[in-house]
Amino acid sequence: MGGALLTQWVKAVEADFTILDPFLDQQPEGARLLKKVEDLGDEQFDLLIVAIKPQMIDEILPAYKNVLASDGAIASIAAGCSVQRLKKALPGFPVVRIMPNLPSAIGAGVAGLYASEDAGKTHKDGVQELMEAAGTAVWVGEEDMLDRVTAVAGSGPGYVFEIARAYIEAAQELGFSAEQARDLVMGTLNGSIQMVLETGDDPENLRNSVTSKNGTTEAGLNALNGDGSLTKLLKSTTEAAYKRAVELR
Ligand SMILES: NC(=O)C1=CN([C@@H]2O[C@H](COP(=O)(O)OP(=O)(O)OC[C@H]3O[C@@H](n4cnc5c(N)ncnc54)[C@H](OP(=O)(O)O)[C@@H]3O)[C@@H](O)[C@H]2O)C=CC1
Ligand SMILES: O=C(O)[C@@H]1CCC=N1
Structure with missing residues (x-):
């Protein structure tokens, strides 16, 4: 799913994308590919997009504790995985949860969006811009509704x-x-x-x-x-x- 979104983002969004994937061999078009978090050195980013399986988050995310700038945010497409769990794995940052769906790959996706209370307008606007590059985006005001978006549109x-x-x-x-x-x-x-x-x-x-x-x-x-x-x-x-x-x- 992360790869599908990236194909649209690199075409429509003015940003630099770095992909961290230990198993991917081919560099995605328009993005830099690194194998492990240590390869970033002391580089810092505005947004950390979590596109791994929900079951891997507790184990993988803590190693990313130094990659976000102090005003950065986490965006997660992981099904179910709550703001609370994301914040526990990587404390101190606002979270925007995204529930995209596969037609994003051709710019015809529908995504649900939910932001934690500490997310600012810049964080929300940034994620909305990403998801509108891949289709349409609908904000929900309660986190539980995002899991309902998953059941209807994500799956x-x-x-x-x-x-x-x-x-x-x-x-x-x-x-x-x-x-x-x-x-x-x-x-x-x-x-x-x-x-x-x-x-x-x-x-x-x-x-x-x-x-x-x-x-x-x-x-x-x-x-x-x-x-x-x-x-x-x-x-x-x-x-x-x-x-x-x-x-x-
Ligand atoms: N599939 C869908 O339609 C949707 C999926 N989602 C969410 O997207 C997320 C990914 O699901 P999906 O794309 O189906 O699953 P995939 O298994 O296809 O994608 C998971 C990706 O994570 C990579 N990966 C594995 N280990 C690591 C690691 N240690 N560090 C960084 N990257 C790693 C995998 O690499 P590799 O392939 O090289 O092993 C793969 O590219 C899930 O959280 C899911 O809930 C949300 C909405 C829709
Ligand atoms: O099947 C899944 O868990 C993911 C989330 C929504 C679509 N695919």
């Missing part, structure tokens, strides 16, 4: 890709080749999403305008969600992801 592309995959599989079952099924399904998803966004109309109204009385869509929709099972499934999907985010705090 969301995973649900959408899985729905698309299953829809393509169903089209193939109806007799289309893999390529035809992909074109039909992805074209239908894309056109329908564009229509919601461009008209501003409610998905429910648009659904009704496709559905002729006693027609084919009605038959399909009855099988899809006639008993509300799809609605229930999506509620349990987001609830399960939120529960996991809470466990990662």
Whole structure:
């Protein structure tokens, strides 16, 4: 995810980026690559962006205690990992938590943002600029809401890709080749999403305008969600992801 964001940042944000990754071999375009924190010497930075797994933070972050300038801040994309835990691992700095999603890689991401009380306008504006370079950004006023953003938007592309995959599989079952099924399904998803966004109309109204009385869509929709099972499934999907985010705090 960090790499995906970086591809957009180096194109759109005027800043110098240094990546610290012990395992990465190829230098990312537009950024400097170092292997370990000791390679920084006494260099200091405005922002430390934490893009490692939440489970690694307590172990890795303390070694970064000297890399931030006194007015610097931590920004973390780690799912769940709370401001409190980040501040415990690296005390003394404001924290902005970011929950991005994968379409950031093509500048079409949606990110949730939450700032600790001691974060200043410069810190918040800086992180907002980064995330707007990768799509859109929405601030939330309570930290718990960021874990809810994770369940809806952070993990969301995973649900959408899985729905698309299953829809393509169903089209193939109806007799289309893999390529035809992909074109039909992805074209239908894309056109329908564009229509919601461009008209501003409610998905429910648009659904009704496709559905002729006693027609084919009605038959399909009855099988899809006639008993509300799809609605229930999506509620349990987001609830399960939120529960996991809470466990990662
Ligand atoms: N994937 C997604 O869609 C989203 C992910 N996130 C968050 O992003 C974070 C990364 O997740 P994701 O990108 O999926 O996972 P990855 O495993 O792909 O990324 C983790 C990165 O951390 C690097 N790394 C491992 N050890 C160290 C270390 N000691 N010091 C510095 N870097 C290290 C890894 O290097 P290497 O690959 O070389 O081992 C890798 O580049 C997580 O906290 C996750 O919650 C948030 C929103 C969406
Ligand atoms: O699956 C995860 O934990 C990360 C956070 C949101 C998307 N991917």
